Amino acid sequence: MKTQTNLLNLLLVLALFGFVSCDDSDTTEEIVPLVEETAFDVPADPDMSGGFTYFSFENGIVDSTQANSDAWDLAFSGTTILTNGGASGPGQGAGLVVAGIFENVSEVQENELKIDAEGSPAIQGSDSQVENVPGWYTYTGEAPSGPQRAIIAVPGRVIIVKTAKGNFAKMEILSYYEGNPDTTTDEFANFATRPASRHYTFRYVVQKNGGNVF
Amino acid sequence: MLYALFLSQFSNELSAQALKIEGTITDERGQPASYANVLVIGTDKGVTADEKGNFLIKGLEAGEYRLRISRIGASAIEERFELMEGATPQLQISLPNANKKLDEVTVTATRTPRNVEDVPLRVDVIQGEQVEQMGALRLNEVLAEQMGLQITSDHGTGLQMQGLDSDYILILIDGEPVIGRTAGTLDLSRIAVDNIARIEIIRGPSSSLYGSEAMAGVINIITKEGTSGFDASLRGRYRSFNTSDLSTTLSYRNDKLSASLFVDRLFSGGYDLTEESVSMTSPPFEAYTFNPKVAYRFSDKVRLSVNGRFYTESQENEADIILDGETVRIDDNGQRQDWNLMPTLELLPNDKHRIQLRSYTTGYETETALTYQNDGALYDENFFNQLFNRSEVQYDWYLNDRNIITLGGGHTIETVDATRYADVNNFRATYGFAQYQFNPNKRLDMVVGGRFDTHSEYASRFSPKLAVGYELKDWIKLQASLGGGYKAPDFRQLLLNFTNPTAGYAVVGSSIAQEQMAEFTERGLIANVLIDPSTIETIKAESSIAYNFGVELTPTDKLTVNVNAFRNEIDNLINAAPIARKTNGQNVFSYFNEDEVITQGVDLQLRYSILDNLTFLLGYQYLDSRNVGDVEKIKNGEIFRRDPSTNRTLAVSLSEYGGLVNRSRHSGNAKLLYTNIRHRFDVSLRGIYRGRWGVGDLNGNGVVDTEQEFAQGYVQLNLAINKDISDWLTLELGANNLLDTTNEFEPSMPGRILFGGLNMRLPGRNR
Numbered sequence: 017m018k019t020q021t022n023l024l025n026l027l028l029v030l031a032l033f034g035f036v037s038c039d040d041s042d043t044t045e046e047i048v049p050l051v052e053e054t055a056f057d058v059p060a061d062p063d064m065s066g067g068f069t070y071f072s073f074e075n076g077i078v079d080s081t082q083a084n085s086d087a088w089d090l091a092f093s094g095t096t097i098l099t100n101g102g103a104s105g106p107g108q109g110a111g112l113v114v115a116g117i118f119e120n121v122s123e124v125q126e127n128e129l130k131i132d133a134e135g136s137p138a139i140q141g142s143d144s145q146v147e148n149v150p151g152w153y154t155y156t157g158e159a160p161s162g163p164q165r166a167i168i169a170v171p172g173r174v175i176i177v178k179t180a181k182g183n184f185a186k187m188e189i190l191s192y193y194e195g196n197p198d199t200t201t202d203e204f205a206n207f208a209t210r211p212a213s214r215h216y217t218f219r220y221v222v223q224k225n226g227g228n229v230f
Numbered sequence: 231m232l233y234a235l236f237l238s239q240f241s242n243e244l245s246a247q248a249l250k251i252e253g254t255i256t257d258e259r260g261q262p263a264s265y266a267n268v269l270v271i272g273t274d275k276g277v278t279a280d281e282k283g284n285f286l287i288k289g290l291e292a293g294e295y296r297l298r299i300s301r302i303g304a305s306a307i308e309e310r311f312e313l314m315e316g317a318t319p320q321l322q323i324s325l326p327n328a329n330k331k332l333d334e335v336t337v338t339a340t341r342t343p344r345n346v347e348d349v350p351l352r353v354d355v356i357q358g359e360q361v362e363q364m365g366a367l368r369l370n371e372v373l374a375e376q377m378g379l380q381i382t383s384d385h386g387t388g389l390q391m392q393g394l395d396s397d398y399i400l401i402l403i404d405g406e407p408v409i410g411r412t413a414g415t416l417d418l419s420r421i422a423v424d425n426i427a428r429i430e431i432i433r434g435p436s437s438s439l440y441g442s443e444a445m446a447g448v449i450n451i452i453t454k455e456g457t458s459g460f461d462a463s464l465r466g467r468y469r470s471f472n473t474s475d476l477s478t479t480l481s482y483r484n485d486k487l488s489a490s491l492f493v494d495r496l497f498s499g500g501y502d503l504t505e506e507s508v509s510m511t512s513p514p515f516e517a518y519t520f521n522p523k524v525a526y527r528f529s530d531k532v533r534l535s536v537n538g539r540f541y542t543e544s545q546e547n548e549a550d551i552i553l554d555g556e557t558v559r560i561d562d563n564g565q566r567q568d569w570n571l572m573p574t575l576e577l578l579p580n581d582k583h584r585i586q587l588r589s590y591t592t593g594y595e596t597e598t599a600l601t602y603q604n605d606g607a608l609y610d611e612n613f614f615n616q617l618f619n620r621s622e623v624q625y626d627w628y629l630n631d632r633n634i635i636t637l638g639g640g641h642t643i644e645t646v647d648a649t650r651y652a653d654v655n656n657f658r659a660t661y662g663f664a665q666y667q668f669n670p671n672k673r674l675d676m677v678v679g680g681r682f683d684t685h686s687e688y689a690s691r692f693s694p695k696l697a698v699g700y701e702l703k704d705w706i707k708l709q710a711s712l713g714g715g716y717k718a719p720d721f722r723q724l725l726l727n728f729t730n731p732t733a734g735y736a737v738v739g740s741s742i743a744q745e746q747m748a749e750f751t752e753r754g755l756i757a758n759v760l761i762d763p764s765t766i767e768t769i770k771a772e773s774s775i776a777y778n779f780g781v782e783l784t785p786t787d788k789l790t791v792n793v794n795a796f797r798n799e800i801d802n803l804i805n806a807a808p809i810a811r812k813t814n815g816q817n818v819f820s821y822f823n824e825d826e827v828i829t830q831g832v833d834l835q836l837r838y839s840i841l842d843n844l845t846f847l848l849g850y851q852y853l854d855s856r857n858v859g860d861v862e863k864i865k866n867g868e869i870f871r872r873d874p875s876t877n878r879t880l881a882v883s884l885s886e887y888g889g890l891v892n893r894s895r896h897s898g899n900a901k902l903l904y905t906n907i908r909h910r911f912d913v914s915l916r917g918i919y920r921g922r923w924g925v926g927d928l929n930g931n932g933v934v935d936t937e938q939e940f941a942q943g944y945v946q947l948n949l950a951i952n953k954d955i956s957d958w959l960t961l962e963l964g965a966n967n968l969l970d971t972t973n974e975f976e977p978s979m980p981g982r983i984l985f986g987g988l989n990m991r992l993p994g995r996n997r
Binding site for chain 1: 817867872875878879927928929930939
C-alpha cells in the first residue's frame with residue numbers, strides 16, 4: 017500500500033515538472049530563419065607563398081588589400097585559420113574548436129571563445145594533448161592504414177566563430193583537398209591521384225540577429 | 231634321446247591344456263564392464279565377459295600374449311600378459327570410455343603429466359601423426375587449422391588466441407619458452423614440425439604457472455623421443471613457389487640411453503603479391519634447424535637430459551627508397567638465428583616425489599643490411615641480440631592418488647643489445663609458484679595455484695588461478711576456471727630508441743623517453759611537445775582477469791561436443807602515442823598504459839565418428855572484442871565519421887563498431903579424415919573459414935566502423951593424401967588452399983600450393 021502511495025507521489029511530481037518545463041519553453045526568442053551555406057574550395061595558399069585568403073561569411077572571398085579591415089571573418093593559409101580579432105585583425109573576431117555534430121551545436125558560450133594571439137590562433141590546428149584542446153585536423157603521417165601524410169579534418173569537430181562584426185557562426189570543415197574528395201578511397205591514398213591540398217570546403221550557419229543560439 | 235624329445239613334447243601339450251587366464255574388466259568408474267569382448271590376439275580364442283565383467287580363457291600354451299578388450303561405448307585396449315606353468319594370472323582391466331583421448335597426456339596444463347580428461351582446464355592436443363598426415367612444414371600451418379586460433383601477419387607469422395595477439399601467447403618447446411619476438415610477434419615459421427610428438431594447446435591465462443606472456447594461453451611443442459633401438463627417417467618434399475624441405479631424424483634408445491638428432495633444411499623461392507613494388511611479399515629464404523637430444527637414466531631415481539636447438543635463416547629482398555626525390559634500389563638482406571641449450575636433471579627418490587632442476591639458456595640474433603644496388607655502399611644496417619637464461623627448480627609431491635602438490639621457483643637473466651636500444655640492457659626476474667591438484671571424489675577435479683613474479687624493471691605481480699571440473703553424468707562434464715594473467719612490457723616498450731631512416735618518425739621506450747626527448751630538444755629536432763616527458767610514468771605490466779566455462783558432452787560413443795565460453799578483461803594495455811612533433815613534421819612516439827580491452831566469446835568443437843575409419847570434426851568460434859573506452863565514447867555519441875559522399879559528420883553507432891582490429895567475429899574449420907587400412911592410405915580434407923575482420927582506421931576516428939575498413943572473409947580448403955607404398959616408404963601428395971583463395975589483407979596466402987613428397991622410415995610401420 018505504502019509503495020503505491022510513493023509511486024503516486026512520484027507521478028505527481030513528474031507531472032508537475034513536465035508542466036513547469038513546458039511553461040519554460042514558452043519564452044522563445046524571435047524566430048530567425050537560419051540558412052546553412054557551404055563554401056567550396058576556398059584556396060589556402062596553394063602555391064605556398066605564405067599568403068592568406070580572406071573570407072567573409074556574407075561576401076565570400078575578399079581581396080587581400082582589405083586585410084586590415086573588418087571586411088573578412090576568416091583567413092586561410094595552409095592549415096592555419098585566423099579570426100579577425102586580437103593579433104590577427106581589427107575586428108571583434110574570436111573562435112573555438114568544439115567536439116560535436118554540426119547540427120547539434122545550438123548555443124555559443126561567448127566567454128569560452130578564444131582570441132587570436134601571435135603564433136597561437138584561436139582556432140586550434142591539430143589536437144593539443146598538453147592543454148587538452150581539440151583541433152580541427154589530424155596529420156596521418158606514416159599511418160599503418162589509411163592515407164598517409166594527409167591532413168584529415170577530424171569528424172565531429174565544429175568551429176565556433178565570432179565574426180569581425182560580432183555575430184556568431186558555427187562551421188564544419190569538410191575537406192582540406194580540392195573537390196571535397198572522399199578521403200577513404202585508394203585514389204586519395206595514392207599520392208599520384210590525390211587532389212591538391214590547401215583547398216577548404218566547409219559548411220556554416222551565421223546567426224545574423226546577434227543572438228548566441230542557432 | 232628321441233624318446234626324451236617326444237616326452238617333453240607330450241608334457242608340453244598336456245600343460246597347454248591346463249593353462250588359463252582370468253580377469254575382471256571394469257569401466258572408468260570401477261563399475262563392472264558387462265559383456266565386454268576379450269580376444270587373445272594371434273589366436274582364435276576369445277570370450278565374452280559375464281555380467282560382472284569376469285572372464286576366463288582356457289586352453290592356452292605358456293608364453294607371452296596380448297589381449298584385446300573391447301566393448302560398445304568404450305575404447306578398445308590391449309593388455310599384455312605372460313603365462314607360465316603353475317600360475318593363473320588374474321588381470322584387473324579398466325576400460326576407458328570411447329571418447330577418452332587415450333594417449334592424450336598433457337604436461338603443460340599443470341606442469342605435471344596428466345591425462346587431458348582429468349585436468350579441469352581447456353587442453354587440446356594435436357598428435358604428431360596428425361601433423362604428419364596434413365603435410366605441414368611449419369608450426370603456423372598446423373595451428374591455422376585449429377579452432378579459435380587465427381594466424382596473423384605482422385612482422386612475421388603470428389597467432390591470435392581468444393582474440394588476443396601473439397604477445398600474449400607463450401610458445402614453449404619441451405616446456406621452455408622460445409624467445410625472439412619482432413614487434414611482439416614470435417614468428418611461427420621458425421619452428422619446423424617434422425620432429426613433433428605432440429602439440430599441447432592451453433587456452434585461458436596460465437600466468438599462474440608460466441608468468442608473463444601466458445595471458446591468452448600456452449602452446450607447448452613436445453619433440454619426439456626415439457621408441458626403441460635404432461630409428462631413422464628421411465623426408466623430402468617439394469611445393470609450389472620453388473619450396474623444398476628435407477628433414478631427417480636419427481634416434482637410438484635402450485634402457486639407459488636415448489639420443490636423437492633432427493635436421494631440417496627449408497628453402498623457398500618466395501612470392502610477391504604486390505606487383506607495383508619491387509619488394510617481395512615473402513622473400514626467398516633458406517633455413518636450417520638442428521635439434522639434438524640426449525637423455526641418460528643413471529638409475530630409476532636419476533635421469534639427466536640435455537636438449538639443444540640451433541636455427542639459422544637467411545633471406546634476400548630488394549626495396550626501392552626515395553632519396554632526394556630519386557628512386558634508388560637497395561638490397562635488403564637479413565640473417566637470423568636462434569639457439570638453446572636445456573639440461574634437465576630429474577630426481578625421483580620414490581614414487582611420491584619428483585624433483586626437476588632445469589637450466590635453460592637461449593639466444594636470438596638478427597642482422598639486417600641495406601646496401602645500394604649500384605655501388606654496394608651501405609645504406610643502413612641493424613642488429614638485435616637477445617640472450618635469456620633461466621634456472622628453475624620444480625618439486626612435485628604425489629601425496630596419494632588424489633592430491634598432487636607442486637612447488638617451484640626460478641631466476642631469469644635477460645640481456646638485449648641492439649642498434650635500436652641505447653645500451654646493453656640487463657633484466658633480472660625471480661619467481662615462485664605453487665599449485666595444488668586434488669580430486670576429492672571421482673567426479674570432481676580441482677586445481678588451485680598462483681605465481682609471484684618480481685622484476686627489475688616493473689612492479690611485482692601475483693597471478694592466481696582456480697579451476698574446477700565436475701562430471702555431472704557419465705556423458706556431461708563441466709569445467710570452470712578463473713585466472714589472472716599478465717604481460718610484461720617488452721624491451722621495445724621500455725627501451726626502444728628508433729628513428730625510421732626513410733620516414734623520419736621516432737619511437738622511444740617509456741624508460742628512456744625523458745632523456746631521449748632532452749637529446750632531441752638539444753639537437754633542435756622538436757617543434758612542439760605534446761606530452762611533457764617528465765610526466766611519463768613508469769610503464770606497468772598489462773594484466774587480465776579471465777573466466778572460462780565449458781561443457782563437454784558425449785551423448786553417444788561416436789559423438790563428442792565441447793562448448794566453451796570465455797571472457798578476458800585486460801587492463802593497462804600498452805599503446806604507442808605521440809609525445810612530440812618533430813621539426814620535420816613527424817611525431818615522436820612513446821608507450822603508455824592506456825586502454826582497457828575485453829575479448830569474449832563462445833567456441834564449439836564437435837567430433838563425430840561417421841565410420842570406424844571416417845571422422846568429421848567441426849570447430850567454430852564467435853568472438854566479441856572491444857576497447858572499453860571506445861565503446862563508452864560511442865554510447866556517449868563522441869565518435870564520428872564522415873558520410874563519404876558529402877563529408878558531413880555522422881555519429882558512429884554501436885552496431886557499426888567493428889571491435890579490435892584484425893579480429894574476426896566468426897571463424898571456424900571443418901575436417902574430414904579418412905583412413906583405409908586395407909589399401910594403406912589416408913586422406914584429410916580440411917576447410918578453414920575466417921569471417922570478415924577490421925583492417926584499420928581509414929577515416930581518422932580511431933575505430934573500425936565503415937565497410938572499407940573491413941577485409942572480406944574467406945574460405946580455404948586443404949587436402950592431403952598419404953599412401954604407404956611399403957612399410958618403410960610413404961608417398962604424400964596434396965594441395966594447400968585448393969580453391970586458390972587470396973585476400974589483399976592476408977599476405978600469408980599466396981594462392982594454391984601443390985605439394986608432393988616421400989617419407990622413408992626405419993623400422994617400417996604397419997597401419
